Amino acid sequence: MRKITMTLTALSLTVGAGLAAAPSASAATPCPSGAVCIREANGDILGKNIFYSYGAHNLDNVTGYRVVVNNQTGGAGFRECLEYDGGNCSPVYRATGDYPAIDYGPINSLVLVP
Template identity: 80%
Template sequence: MRKIAMTVAGAALLVGAGLATAPGAQAATPCPSGAVCIRETNGTILSKNIFYSYGAHNLSNVTGYRVVVNSQTGGAGFQECLGYNGTNCSPVYRATGDYAAIDYTPINSLVLVP
């Protein structure tokens, strides 16, 4: 229980500092159903950052803190990768919705998985 409380306290600290919050619901562009999207810092989503097909997608000029939105259906997930072409990747994230903002400067590709 202590670990959970410390994790919640840490998350609250990040949210209070504005580091883990998504853009306001009114300002944010929705991610289309069936896609994974990367939001710009102003809450918009560029068409080049909407991904529908499974497999690796190399990123270009995606830097700074970004929010990823998983709008895929059927339990499909995604991975964030340090290398191009889907190498050196994170675990698979399957939950739908907005993820906490992270620094995308070292991230070079996303992999969509069924």
Template identity: 80%
Template sequence: MRKIAMAVTALSLAVGTGLAVAPSATAAATPCPSGAVCIRETNGSILSKNIFYSYGAHNLSNVTGYRVVVNNQTGGAGFRECRGYDGTNCSPVYRNTGEYEPIDYTPINSIVLVK
């Protein structure tokens, strides 16, 4: 009987700890500032180095794995994802505002903001 009581207590503590520690996806998401394009980290946060305001090419550093891009620019401005540095070998322009589906950023080396 004692073994069962200890197992139930251990299970209760494990479940309780898991619920208290695990944040929801919404709580972990950091908002992208107005007028910017942002690349989210895998945990939902946004590093200051991955917030872009100015038009033109921005080279990326250590941005790998599946990432979500948020276009929060105004006036119909868009962005392009590029395999080369300095805005070369790029995708078409994406102009919709909001979050985009996650894509693998491992081969992406720059992002270009366009009017």
């Protein structure tokens, strides 16, 4: 019986530690008002991945699955582009909030549009 109790205790500690370490939406860094941001895998937003101005923004070392947050105001949107300087882009996304994670390996720039 003692062995079962110790095993269950160890299991609950392991599971509890895993849950505590997992990032949650509330723990993620907020995207500033008026910006489009790209989240790191851990939920952080690096300064280099916060964009305020309209036009093309080339991405530097942004790979893997990432979440984009559109926190622009006034219905402004963004496009994800396969080429640098805004070439070969997606349609314009205007909804505010977090977008589903996609693989940013082939994405080389974002274009912010009014």
